[in-house]
Amino acid sequence: MRDDVDACTTGPVAVDGGWREVGERLRVLRRMPELGGLPRRRLRELEPELRLVEVGAGDVVCEEADPADRLVAVASGELDGPVTTVDGRYGRTVRALTPARLWTLPADTARGALWATxxxxxxxxxxxxxxxxxxxxxxxxxxxxxxxxxxxxxxxxxxxxxxxxxxxxxxxxxxxxxxxxxxxxxxxxxxFGYVPQDDIIHRELPIARTLGYAARLRLPAGTSTDRVDEAVGRVLRALDLTDRADTRVGSLSGGERKRASIAVDLLTRxxxxxxxxxxxxxxxxxxxxxxxxxxxxxxxxxxxxxxxxxxxxxxxxxxxxxxxxxxxxxxxxxxxxxxxxxxxxxxxxxxxxxxxxxxxxxxxxxxxxxxxxxxxxxxxxxxxxxxxxxxxxxxxxxxxAPSPAGRRSVRALRQWRVLTRRDLDILLRNRLTAAILAGSPVMVLLMFAVLFRPHAFSYARPSPAATVMILFWIAFGGFFFGLTYGLLRICTERAILRRECLAGLGIAPYVAAKVAVLLPLLAVADAVMLLVLRALDRLPAAGWSTYGELLVTLLLTSAAGLGLGLLISAVVGDPAQATMALPMLCFPQVLFVGAILPVPVMAVAGRVLSYGMSNRWAFEALGHSLGVARLWAHGRSPLGPPLLASYGATFSRPVAVDWVILTGFTALFLALTCVVLARGTAYGRR
Ligand SMILES: Nc1ncnc2c1ncn2[C@@H]1O[C@H](COP(=O)(O)OP(=O)(O)OP(=O)(O)O)[C@@H](O)[C@H]1O
Known part of the structure; x- marks a missing residue:
């Protein structure tokens, strides 16, 4: 960007405004709307850069090819349009209609002053x-x-x-x-700002929104919405991004994305x-x-x-x-x-x-x-x-190296609130992700409906083998939803997290925000699964309290799956590795749960492994809530009693114990996620 107005116009020549020019400058600068609000001290710094020039009728004052090249205040004469603003909004060629005297200031200089302020x-x-x-x-x-x-x-x-x-x-x-x-x-x-080579801002959101969230994370607690908007507007202006404010980051050009990326760090100087x-x-x-x-x-x-x-x-x-x-x-x-x-x-x-x-x-x-x-x-x-x-x-x-101690002004609770809103915003705007999150439970439900015959839990003609499978696959469904919801949530934004940790983000609020957004979605998926299976008669008629118990069990197993998914997402380097890990995470939760092979019948090593499978406790809790031991023992199927004998005391444990174990798995996975992330982000240790 050129600093000299003479370089790109056909006519302007600098003129000596004499002693009056000196007194006039500050007044002119104050009148320029683009600089409105700049403190007097900054305006004084700009003063020497302001030039008085003369143009003849028809001379080019500002060229379209050079948007945002300068700011112009007309001292006398007339132009055929408004001159480029500091954020380059007009971007058209402007000519003088009459001989004119103009005050010109390189827009680059003005942006620098805005930025520094x-x-x-x-x-x-x-x-x-x-x-x-x-x-x-x-x-x-x-x-x-x-x-x-x-x-x-x-x-x-x-x-x-x-x-x-x-x-x-x-x-x-x-x-x-x-x-x-x-x-x-x-x-x-x-x-402390760090702008890596890659684009490291969420691509789903418009730039102004991204900056809004970043500002709420970086500016001190208690900063008003007006102040946040003001900071965002100022940085957008300073980086020539005002007219792209509502454009999705993913749709920006490479250069614009670079500026957007640095804009995040300029919200706080x-x-x-x-x-x-x-x-x-x-x-x-x-x-x-x-x-x-x-x-x-x-x-x-x-x-x-x-x-x-x-x-x-x-x-x-x-x-x-x-x-x-x-x-x-x-x-x-x-x-x-x-x-x-x-x-x-x-x-x-x-x-x-x-x-x-x-x-x-x-x-x-x-x-x-x-x-x-x-x-x-x-x-x-x-x-x-x-x-x-x-x-x-x-x-x-x-x-x-620089310590983050001074940057903990933004409280963890506030960070959690901002991140939760941002995560939800991103989720809703990324239609493909939203469709997968909503679609996978629907697909699983359809498969269950096709696989199982109705009345398996009917006391008059129970089907013990089918009841085992229904219980197991419901438990696995809850776990699977949680696992898949969590698996890509961290590895896809690792660089963003690292950068935000440098700016003072806490790991715990970050992980808690993921849980806060995904757990309610999982609760809905679990509840819909139970309702639909009951409506299709794949589950027995039972009171609200029984179904309440089933929902709690399912939600806890989903939470454990979510915790495991987030942990793996924190450990792996990229989404491809996370996807490859999926079968390895699911297989043990099928084999060692005790549904395909009852735990008492397993080899010793298998029995030991089964303790580490969150699904086992969900499966057994579901069986307890639905009274399968009674159904198998006293229902009219001759297969029930021998099957019950092979399962032993599997379903006799109080459900509350299973819930405590499932909660323990969730807490353990989430704590490990925090530890892994803290180790992976230089300033994540807090
Ligand atoms: N994670 C890594 N594992 C193995 N080698 C690495 C890793 N990161 C960097 N290196 C190696 O360290 C050396 C320096 O890498 P670095 O990225 O710092 O170079 P650079 O000067 O920034 O390169 P460029 O200009 O190409 O970006 C290179 O030989 C690179 O292959």
């Missing part, structure tokens, strides 16, 4: 990286990196593909802590912001625009660290980190110092030099020797300047 944040943080290394799968992907990033600096990490840029960013940000060395953050970060290749996939103009926005964020005080492949990005940064092809530090300093150090005019040539000349060890050794005379600031007292120092961890950041 988004929150009255405090200064950025200083980050000391000392002797950081990382081993992945027995391989050293990062080796002995030591550098200091000052508050408010924009720093680029560059290097060849596979050189360890993302690994370094993750280590510095704490997303994946280093295996050796440490990262110290000077101060207690209460705002982060003191430190890490971005992994934020400009990849953007056209050069958008990429430059984006980097200038980061530049302004750093200018407003935040510390910003990006990885990038694009040399033009580096030019806008205060410092650049060059990595050798095997993850060593080849250089750290200003871009100008880099050109001097590598004796080249162009940053892109550094890549070639690092790849083709000398070994990575030699580059690293040379920089270690040279860094004393370069512009790397001296290490703070007590911290070695480079090369594997291992000072004692900073008590304020015990993990050797």
């Amino acid at each position: 988004a929150e009255t944040g405090t200064a950025g943080l200083r980050i000391d990286v000392r002797g950081v290394g990382r081993h992945i799968g027995g391989r050293r992907t990062l080796q002995d990196i030591s550098l200091t990033i000052e508050p408010g600096e924009l720093v680029a990490i560059v290097g060849a593909s596979g050189s360890g840029k993302t690994t370094l960013l993750d280590a510095v940000s704490g997303v994946r802590p280093p295996t050796t060395g440490e990262v110290r953050v000077d101060g207690d970060p209460d705002s 982060p003191r430190v912001l890490f971005l992994d290749e934020p400009t990849s996939g953007l056209d050069p103009a958008t990429a430059a625009d984006f980097m200038r926005l980061l530049r302004r964020l750093a200018g407003a005080g935040s510390t910003v660290v990006v990885t990038t492949h694009d040399p033009p990005d580096v030019a806008l940064c205060d410092k650049v980190v060059f990595l050798t092809t095997d993850g060593r530090l080849a250089f750290f300093g200003t871009p100008d110092a880099a050109r001097t150090y590598f004796q080249t005019d162009h940053i892109e040539e550094v890549y070639e030099r690092l790849a083709d000349e000398d070994t990575p060890e030699e580059w690293a050794r040379r920089f270690t020797a040279a860094r004393g005379v370069l512009d790397d600031p001296p290490a703070p007292s007590g911290v070695p300047a480079a090369g594997g120092g291992r000072p004692a961890p900073d008590p304020r950041s015990p993990a050797g």
Whole structure:
């Protein structure tokens, strides 16, 4: 985006407004609706950027091809239409109808000011990286990196593909802590943003809605709805996304999605912001625009660290980190110092030099020797300047990386409420998922109806073998619904969760929100299953209390299935693995439940395993509630008594005991889910 109005119009020439111009500027800025509400201090910062220009009749004031290029206030004369706003809403060519005098301000500058004003944040943080290394799968992907990033600096990490840029960013940000060395953050970060390479916002929701939920999760408890809307509107304006506010994230272009992704972290002004290749996939103009926005964020005080492949990005940064092809530090300093150090005019040539000349060890050794005379600031007292120092961890950041302690202002209950609403919103908007959730119980019910004959529970002509199968498959149905409802819920949004944990989200509210949304749906599916099977006479006539008991049992087995599904979803890496795990989770719950083979008849190992099957307790509770022992013993089927003998005391346990066991399974699975997620998200431990 160009800063100079003369560059893209046919006529405008800057004029000297004399002493009156100086007094006029602030008044003009205040009149510009796009800047309404900016504090006087910010307007004063914009003042020098405002220019008075003259255009002749018919001259182009603003070109369609350059939407959002500038803001214009007409001092005298007439234009043939409104000029582009800061969010680029008009985007049309505007000409002067008469000779005119105009005040012009680069829209990029205005956006930067809006952005910097988004929150009255405090200064950025200083980050000391000392002797950081990382081993992945027995391989050293990062080796002995030591550098200091000052508050408010924009720093680029560059290097060849596979050189360890993302690994370094993750280590510095704490997303994946280093295996050796440490990262110290000077101060207690209460705002910490991380924007990974992938799109990591829910694709189902419109961008404004996504930001609304993100704001409610990030802004302090008690923030009013108006304030949330205001923050969302401001960030949308600052990132040129206002006219896409109601567009589903999945329907945005790649560049728009990138901006939407960073917008989430700009709702609260982060003191430190890490971005992994934020400009990849953007056209050069958008990429430059984006980097200038980061530049302004750093200018407003935040510390910003990006990885990038694009040399033009580096030019806008205060410092650049060059990595050798095997993850060593080849250089750290200003871009100008880099050109001097590598004796080249162009940053892109550094890549070639690092790849083709000398070994990575030699580059690293040379920089270690040279860094004393370069512009790397001296290490703070007590911290070695480079090369594997291992000072004692900073008590304020015990993990050797920024701690989340300061960001617990959003209470767990509030997080749970926001996440529950968001999960429900996502579920309802994703029609395919909603159809599968509603459709699978219907399909299962249809199969039951086709499989079982009516009257199996009739006292006059019971069918003991059929009653066993009906009980078992109902129990399994409840378990299966829960399992499948939970299985894809976490693994599909793992990156989003990791990012939200960095912003202060608690794991427990996250898991509790999943349960809060899915359990009522499961209750409906279970109740419908019982009602339909009763209506079709596959279940016996019995009082409300009996059916109430059956429903509680089914809901508890569904809850256990849901807990197991969420646990597996937390453990696996992606949806394909979760889907592959499904049969392995179902088989034991069929074989070791005691329906196909009664527990007393099983081999010892099978009997032991049956204790760990939640379905076993559901099956036995259902049998107890429906009085199958009495039916088999005294019903008119000669098969009943011998069958009962093989089942022994299976159905004699009080239902309440089975309920306690089923509740225990659910609690255990959910607790394990939280533990797994906390271990998998750097800041999830809370
Ligand atoms: N989970 C992992 N398992 C195994 N190796 C890994 C893993 N993550 C990264 N690596 C390896 O570590 C090295 C550095 O990876 P990293 O993603 O940090 O590089 P990069 O410089 O960011 O690459 P690019 O520019 O292509 O994104 C690579 O060789 C990569 O294959």
